[in-house]
Amino acid sequence: MGIWLLRRVGQVIPTLLILSILIFGLQQLMPGDPAVILAGEERGDPAVLAQIRAELGLDRPIWQQYLLWMGKVLTGDFGFSWRIRVPVSELILTKLPVTFQLASMAFIIAILIGVPLGILSAVRKDTPSDWAANGAALFGVSTPNFWLGIMMILLFSVELGWLPPSGYVPLFEDPVQSLSTTIMPAFVLGTGVASVLMRHTRAAMLTALSQDYVRTARAKGLKERVVIWKHALRNALIPVVTLGAIEFGRLLAGAVLTEQIFTIPGFGKLIVDAVFNRDYPVVQGVVMATALIFVTLSLLTDLLYMAINPRLRNA
């Protein structure tokens, strides 16, 4: 187990290395000269452009740019945002808690709604409660976030005046205000993920409930509740865990549209603004951080698989 874990952690390094090359390559493929963007309305002056290129090292060959960047990263320096001249590490460290809070709230909402509804509709398959739960889930998955978000703002902020329409207050500055600024976006994100989790829980539970050992358990006269919780649910968890981890990762990587609408200064907005402004140090830093999140989550996923199915430990 210890060796397995070590090997997994060791895999992080080549993953990040390959990803960093990939990102550098993609940035080369993307049209839009960072110098032209940075020059803004002064883009017509070749002297201005040359100067920006020299200052940012954009006049060097791409491999040199990469090695220079890599060299700095190894010393923990992710460089500066070209646009606002703030260290990338500082940007990431200020945005990550915001997104983490939002993602966690959304995920809790998703699990609280999605998993119980999924179990309920599997157990009561083909009854009105199953149909209602499925209907709700499919409504959730096909309602665009921008629509739900704006409708909620119009209702709860403009009409009722209960919640601030947008913005963000850090959790430790004012917990109540912080919750009031994040509850709507968390709900918008959470219901979307809840729908996915609900549908997967339902399908997995149905499969599990028709397995032989569940039938055996039932035949033995075990209480339905025991059958569901002890036998079926445990085995239904694999796809739910897989999807849950991916969806949580996506939430952590930043829910762009929702952050945009509610003006939450999180990861998603950071990366979108960075890409549109060709602020490459920020793009590179954020992608590295995102990759770390995904790699960690897939490690956690595998650990959870093992908890669910102990035999996997030997595999």
Next chain:
Amino acid sequence: MSASTAPTALPAAESPTRRAIKRFLRHRLAVFGLVVVVLFVAVAILAPLIAPYDPLQTSWSRIRKPPSFDHWMGTDENGRDVLSRVIWGARASMMAGVISVLGALAIGVPLGLLAGLAGGWVDAVISRVADAMLSVPFLILAIALAAFLGPALENAMIAIAVTASPVFVRLSRGMALDAKATDWIEAARALGNPPWRTAFVHVLPNIVPPLLVQASLAIAEAIIAEAALSFLGLGMQPPNPSWGSMLNSSQRFLTQAPWLSIFPGVTIMIVVLAFNLMGDGLRDALDPRADKT
């Protein structure tokens, strides 16, 4: 689930396929889903015949008019008939939804199965590549591809398929891992059966339900993603309609002209619902144990 579809098989011993079809057809909601999907495919194909108006015909005298007898779904910001655009939009949106998800399945499932069953370094490489792909922002990929491939629906579908595939890799891998460590496999191994074959036989039935669920959910995402890509210059270009891009441009008129967002939105919802009902029906039909109850 063997591939024998022989309808002329002996009536006494029904083929599993036939039994599955029967089970599916008994599932009323699934049939309803199938009918709706077929209907939309028909709408897409027959668009030129059934659309009441030219979907591109603008009219400055009827801009953003609410639904009426002449225009059942109202008119849009350029005075075009929304119903006709929804009908024509079925082409781009159904293609984007279905084909790109099929593409994602085709890329993701074999890789995921391979990773789960082979394990070791094969698993490590495939899984880490999937992690890396999940971390590349969709936006960067889209802009880079837009520059290289130019605007076309097919290019948008490629981008969507590529970005949606890691989820399928992860799902198939997880199910394969799980199945690999069951009693049957152990037993089969003890009996000297080739582990690969056995694993495959047991993995497939387990893997189909979550894949069906994910695929039918991914269709909704793909339809919306097509619009985002069109905005970045990768998908269908204006004025050609797709449900996603109609929804996108309705965002400016959310309160002034709600019908502009409601009709394409509800259409997407119906299609997604239909695919999911169909998926559920398929799941039940393919579950060999379902008959025993």
Next chain:
Amino acid sequence: MRTTIKAILAAAAAVIPVLATVAPASAQNLRIGLREDPDILDPTLSRTYVGRIVYMALCDKLFDINERLEVVPQLATGYRWENPTTLIITLREGVRFHDGEVMDAEAVRYSIDRHLTMQGSFRRSEISEVDRVEVVDPRTVRIVLKSPSASFLSALTDRAGMIVSPKAAEALGRNFGTRPVCAGPFRFVERVAQERIVVERFREYWDAANIHFDRVTYLPIPDNTVRLANLQSGAVEFVERMEPDDMKTIQRARNLRAVAVDELGYQGITINIGNGERANTPLGRDARVRQAFELSIDRAAINQVVYEGMYTPTRQPFPPANPFHVRDFPPTQRDVARARALLREAGVTTPLAVEMTVPNNPDLRQVGEVIQSMAAEAGFAVTLRAMEFASSLQAATRGEFQTYLVGWSGRVDPDGNITTFSRTGGGQNDGRYSNPEVDRLLDAARVELDVAKRRDLYAQAVRIAFGQDVGRIYLWHRKNIMAHSARLTGYRPIADGMIRLQGMRLQ
């Protein structure tokens, strides 16, 4: 299960009233919703339009402009031209920077030198005619230019005229933008990227009597509907650059006010005339084809369809409010028959394919669709190419376009609105339009200090470049739609779209 849900609902019901109160603004605090997040707040290095709005609080300039776009003193008290290349500026007495340092001639010399010499300065090209700055006495500076310049003074009404504290600028160097120290009415408190910029009242401001806020918070809220929702729910008191569609909503609300101000810039179509292979089309080669294209477009109708008729159709870069607006050069009326005739005359087989690059912004995309539909009737088959803005800029620079729907935020002085776009070798002349006669007129206008003569030179250039050659098709001047709470008074609408805090107060 059911009991859990009930419990959650009950808990939620208990929490909501606690969350309910959107903190009411205390009377002395102003919150402004911005359309974008500003870039770096260093007057020498910054580039964005939205950043200038924030500078109105932080950094006073030597001069400002008024409602009639005339240059008025701010940190300066007056100026005179000693000769066509020597400008004498007298400075206001008793002005202090936020760090307590005195704003004097030495500080002015330092700031202008900084704009001219700092690596990465975006001001250099705006005041490149400066040869040297001399301190005459603590309250007087002499600026010597390399050549006469009619536009120089107006450059000093914007960031190039902002004076920074030399002490702070030396101490912070390139990081000055993270803690700017100027002589404006408010001092910098904090900035959280993409979230807020906070400034507080500077007690020793020279014009403190006209400042009525203790604190101003700038909040970037890009989504239009959401920015308006913030205003409606009282989470901000002022929002800038709303859309024409929002006017009705704002006017309906009794507690809100909307002000639409003509902008300095324009929206137009750049045509590729000489930039690479894509210029080699009938549209690029033949002015008659471009005339036909212009005649196929109904500016007023587009304005009506997309912008509720709020914008001002135009055929030139200078808006009516600009003293250099060419009066007898009205926008062309749509004339499909004449357009078709011109195409026949030019020997073009219709439908003529024209590609139009459109930045990915929803209203421009609609404009593209409307033009497409209008031009079709005259025999143009327009295909639209939506592009993300950064990509579209690159395509334009490299000549990878045929026509490009693009706007300009505008400058106070006419030179900044025409020369870079229409002079041979102009920095933003993406279509490479070139006419020696136009070049001559623009060069002459640039150094002509007599306003009447200068106006005449621009009028001639406009007629040739846009009337005869159709080097560009101008469509309309937008409006800056500002909205604020009815409790707010004293906002002065000026065409540059800035929010000047002097005189503004909340009741």
